Amino acid sequence: MAIKRYVISAVEPGMKLARPIFRDNGQVILYDGTVLTNFHIEKLRYFDVSYIDIIEHPDEYHPAQDVSAPPSDLSTIQGFQTLYDSTVNTLNQAFNSIRFLQEIPLAELRSMVGQAIMPMIDAVGVISHLQNVQHQDEYTFHHSLDVAVISGVLARWMGYTGQELEEIILSGLLHDVGKARIPLAILNKPEKLTTEEMDIMKLHTSKGYQMLNETKTLSPAVLCGVLQHHEKLDGSGYPLGVNEEKIHPYAKIIAVADIYCAMTSDRVYHKRRTPFKVVEHISQEMFNKLDPAVCTAFMNNVKDYFLGSVVKLSDGREAEVVYLGIYSSSRPVVRTKEGEFIDLERNKKIVIEG
Known part of the structure; x- marks a missing residue:
């Protein structure tokens, strides 16, 4: 070379x-x-x-068109979808190289962080866009990209900048890379896994860590984010069952992003939950499972994306979200088409279904 x-x-x-x-x-x-x-x-x-x-590469050099620059309309769902689809396709190829060629294209993945994911994070309405983009069949690639984006957004809300921010995004992008070492019969099983299959699936964190550690090019912080993103503060997580003091800050951020992205996505064995229900789940796992500082930053900021949303209520009516409390983003005040205001925090009989 x-x-x-x-x-x-x-x-x-x-x-x-x-x-x-x-x-x-x-x-x-x-x-x-x-x-x-x-x-x-x-x-x-x-x-x-x-x-x-x-x-x-004098024999292979061909000036490229400027296709990697973020579209000028990235704030629109069409522009966001274009960049999102292109990034998913690149990620698909990268993961196939890992599974079938035993090669980890780290340079390409690192480049993806700066060229595609950072512009997505900076896009106006990024949380809403991720809810509205059309997903193709392969869940793993979409999920990895979604987690990278949400991890970056959340990290920025917490004040991370520069190299640390890029490392958190990269760690989120790679958090499920160990699934390339999980049998496809288990990874693509169209129903809920058995206990034995779930035990094999749980190996993806340690397998991902081992694969990436062998490259000798990633920081310990990025590796810890991959290894520990399923650890819980109370020690009930995996693969090591460590408690709060031994879980890396990157892993605590990726854990929240992972839960949010997984629960708001359609899977064969469960339908996507509304962001409101997911926020409620995250608030319930604060302190004992998930880091309270990370959860608080997430809930205090994500509510800005909920205001003005049109939602479907459990009684069949449609309503607009008009107010969210400081700590209760999951049960806002809504206004129905008929002009009725309903405080869902007080009226527990009605919930947001879609």
Whole structure:
């Protein structure tokens, strides 16, 4: 592999970055393996990068179109869906490389964090968009992307920035990578797993950790996020059954994102729950199962996406969410089409069903 240094003025779209680019504070600007677009080149100029190292493929080099730059209408569901579908397809190929070729394309996955997932996190209405995007058949790929996005949004709400934010997103993206070592008969079983099958499925956390640890390129924090995202504060989780003090902060964030994404998705053996019911479930698991600081940050911020939502009530009526309390995002005040206001926190007989 030939590597050549270019001044930034000579860099063109389609060139492939040979080495990662860092800011003075250690934050990664672009990862190695990134196929540069006009969007990336402008980003490098913004950070006053003078030169970069490029992988030379003179026989294979074809200037690429600027397809990786986030669409200008990413705040719309159509623009979000386009980037989402493209990212899922890339993730599908990456996971197939892991399962069938025994190769982990980390450079490609890292590039995905900066090129696709960060723009999604920055998109206006990202939580709502994730509820509305059309999913294809493969749950694993959609779930991995959804968890990465929600983990990034949640981490940002908690004040994470720079390299730590990117590591949390990457760890969320890789959190289920160990499922590439789970038999497809169990992974794709169209009904609820038996106890024995569930025990095998639970091995995905430790298998994922082992696979990624062998690459010798990921930080211990990213690895802990993958290994521990099913651990619980009371020690009832897996694979190690450790308690609160021994669970890494990244894993505590991914745990909440994982639950939210899993419960708001359709599966063969259960229908998707409404975000309101999932928030109620998360609030019930605060303190004993899930980290209270993470849950509080999630519930206090996600309610902004619920205001104005049109919902279906258990009595058959449609209503608009008009008010959410500080601690009760799951049971808001709604206004029916007839103009009646209902406080669901007081009226326990009515719940939001859709």
